Structures are given as structure tokens and as C-alpha cells.
Amino acid sequence: MFELVLFAPEALVEPVSDALMNELEALSVSVEDADADTASERALFGEPGMPPPRAGWQHSTLKALxxxxxxxxxxxxxxxxxxxxxxxxxQALQPVAEQDWVRLTQSQFAPVQITERFWIVPSWHQPPAEAKEVIRLDPGLAFGTGTHPTTRMCLxxxxxxxxxxxxxxxxxxxxxxxSGILAIGxxxxxxxxxDAVDIxxxxxxxxxxxxxxxxxSLSAGLPELAQGAYPLVLANILATPLKLLAPLLCDHLAPGGDLVLAGILERQADELKAAYAPWCTLRVSDCEDGWILMTARRADGRST
Structure with a gap:
């Protein structure tokens, strides 16, 4: 296997990537910030459903296999x-050493501690001796392996x-x-x-x-699976969709029920409180690495 490494300005990243994949039949193409770890580095942020602030970095490194x-x-x-x-x-045309990609990928996912007793353990690991409650979960196509602070806080x-x-x-x-990790938890x-639902x-x-x-035992399906009121509603998404979903999620929340929201940055707390104010009073219940967990109880229950 050989790797072709290219340098491209922002405007050419997409056409070069398309050409490599579609016309030149690259096995894969990755794009990195060519200015990473320098004074010129500029982070890109965005949320699902919202247009990105920029199409890409000012200078990019493309690696095609x-x-x-x-x-x-x-x-x-x-x-x-x-x-x-x-x-x-x-920038380079170089051979790529053969590797055991399965073993390399597995090595990046170790057991994750949620509480003293509760752990998430990939199938290729033995549970630690202190793990009395275990979720067996391997990395897959869906978000939620327990490695992100938002997932850990919910669990x-x-x-x-x-x-x-x-x-x-x-x-x-x-x-x-x-991945269904919160529903399983x-x-x-x-x-x-x-009921676990996703688009x-x-x-x-x-x-x-x-x-x-x-x-x-659980039921998994598209969003229309969710019907009626629930004493516990969990949503680990991101702040923008959580604000848009406020009427829907609160409509599904039973009187006295618990609402648990994650995927929220500390600076977004007031936005979420305002969005949910017509139905309940959100408060910050946990925080980790700049992310927060927000919870509430519906009208006839006290806040958590």
C-alpha cells in the first residue's frame, strides 16, 4: 500500500478529494489541518443540521491511499x-507499513469506568475485578462508546x-x-x-x-416509535437540536418524570434553560471537560 500526501489550499480541498476518490480510485482520503500545532491553527466547529462556518481549513494536508x-x-x-x-x-509518496488494523483499533478502546461498580467493557477485554455492572459494547457505526464525557455523565x-x-x-x-448505550444502561x-429511537x-x-x-429487552426504531409519556426521557445529542426538540421531548415527559439532556457545552447552559422554561426548570447536574449534564423533573416533581 502506498500513501500520496498532498498540500492544498481551502478552495481546492473538496475538488481534490473528489478527484482522488472518484476519478483516480484512491482507497481512502483523509484531510488534516496543515497548520495544526502552529500559531496559524484555526479550529472548525459546527453542529449537525447547521451549515459549517467554513468549508475547511485555510491549508490542508490530504492523504490518499x-x-x-x-x-x-x-x-x-x-x-x-x-x-x-x-x-x-x-509532499510525499511513501509506502505504508502493513499493520494488524483490527488489533490496532482494539488497542484504542480500553474499559471505561462510569462508577466504582459500573463499567463499559469492549468484548475483547475481561471486565476489571471491581466491575459488578458491565455494558459490553464495541465501537461501531453509531455514536456512543462511553469514551465521550457526555455519555459518561448520562450513565x-x-x-x-x-x-x-x-x-x-x-x-x-x-x-x-x-449505539443504544443509554437505553441499555x-x-x-x-x-x-x-424505547430507543434515532433518525x-x-x-x-x-x-x-x-x-x-x-x-x-428494549424496542428500537425510528422516532415515530416514541408514543405517549415516559417517566424518564434521555437525550444525548447537541445543543442546537436539543433546543429545537424541546416541545417534543417535554411532550413525552410524564408528570413528575425525569428529563436528562447532554451534548451541551458549559457556555450553552442559559440557552437550554430558556428553551425548556415553558415546561420545566433545567439545572446543571454534572460537568466534565467543558461539557455539562442538564436535568429536570416535570411540574409535580422536585428538581434533581
Whole structure:
């Protein structure tokens, strides 16, 4: 396998990537900030459903993989022969060492501690001796492996509140379920009638597979699966969709029910409080690495 490394200005990143993948038949193309770790580095931020603030970095490094040196050389020659690609520069053409990609990927995912007793453990690891409650979850196509602070905070809340609340969680809604990790966590802690929904069919499939692997019963489907009121509503998405979903999520929240929201940065707390104010009073219940967990109880319950 050979890697072709190119330098391109912002305006050419997309056309060069398209040419590499579609016309020049690269096996894969990755794009990195060429100014990373320098004074010129500029971070890009965005949220699903919202237009990106910029199409890309001012200067980008593109890395394209090819099956052999001849294909990589031909791709570079053909690309640089195009008038529109005059600003593109070849930085390297180099062999890529063979690696055990499965083992390398697995090495990046170690068991994740949620509480002293509660852990997320990939299938290729043995649970730690102190792990009394375990979710078996492998990286997949859907978001939610327990490595992100938002997921950990949601699971931590479930584990800590379950002894007092689980008897009331006769129906649970995990909205935007991703891998299904929150729905599975709730079921393992005594919740019943768990519905996990997502707009992505791949997430629905992942949730069903992960639930089966963990021996829990739940229903997974597209958003129309969610019907009626739930004593526990979980949503780990991002701030913008959470604001838009406020009427829908609160309509699904039973009187006295618990609402748990994540995917929110500390600076976004007031925006979320305002969005949900007509139905409940949100408060910050946990924080980690700049992210916060916000919770509330519906009208006839007290805040958590």
C-alpha cells in the first residue's frame, strides 16, 4: 500500500478529494489541518443540521491511499496535470507499513469506568475485578462508546439515581440513541419498557445488536416509535437540536418524570434553560471537560 500526501489550499480541498476518490480510485482520503500545532491553527466547529462556518481549513494536508506505488504515482501525475490544481503540491509518496488494523483499533478502546461498580467493557477485554455492572459494547457505526464525557455523565446519572428512581421508570425513552448505550444502561439498572429511537437506521440496527449482546429487552426504531409519556426521557445529542426538540421531548415527559439532556457545552447552559422554561426548570447536574449534564423533573416533581 502506498500513501500520496498532498498540500492544498481551502478552495481546492473538496475538488481534490473528489478527484482522488472518484476519478483516480484512491482507497481512502483523509484531510488534516496543515497548520495544526502552529500559531496559524484555526479550529472548525459546527453542529449537525447547521451549515459549517467554513468549508475547511485555510491549508490542508490530504492523504490518499493506493494499492501500489504505480497507482499512487499515476494519480499524482494526472492530478497535477490539471490547470485547476496548480496550487496543489505533492509532499510525499511513501509506502505504508502493513499493520494488524483490527488489533490496532482494539488497542484504542480500553474499559471505561462510569462508577466504582459500573463499567463499559469492549468484548475483547475481561471486565476489571471491581466491575459488578458491565455494558459490553464495541465501537461501531453509531455514536456512543462511553469514551465521550457526555455519555459518561448520562450513565453516571442513571447509575446513581437508579436505587431511588428505577421503580418509577416503567417506561423510558432514549431519543437519539446512537449505539443504544443509554437505553441499555437504563435497562441494566432496572428500567422497564425502554424505547430507543434515532433518525439513522444504522443506529437502530446497532442498538438492537448491542441490546441483544447485553441480554436486555428494549424496542428500537425510528422516532415515530416514541408514543405517549415516559417517566424518564434521555437525550444525548447537541445543543442546537436539543433546543429545537424541546416541545417534543417535554411532550413525552410524564408528570413528575425525569428529563436528562447532554451534548451541551458549559457556555450553552442559559440557552437550554430558556428553551425548556415553558415546561420545566433545567439545572446543571454534572460537568466534565467543558461539557455539562442538564436535568429536570416535570411540574409535580422536585428538581434533581
Amino acid at each position: 493506493f494499492a501500489n506505488e504505480a497507482e499512487a504515482t499515476d494519480a499524482a501525475t494526472l492530478l497535477l496535470a490539471q490547470d485547476w490544481a496548480a496550487a496543489v503540491q505533492v 453516571r446519572w442513571i447509575a446513581r439515581l437508579a436505587p431511588q428512581r428505577a421503580a418509577c421508570w416503567q417506561r423510558v425513552l432514549d431519543y437519539g440513541c446512537g 437504563a435497562a441494566l439498572h432496572g428500567a422497564q419498557g425502554v 439513522d437506521p444504522a443506529a437502530v440496527d446497532a442498538t438492537r445488536a448491542n441490546a441483544q449482546a447485553n441480554g436486555v
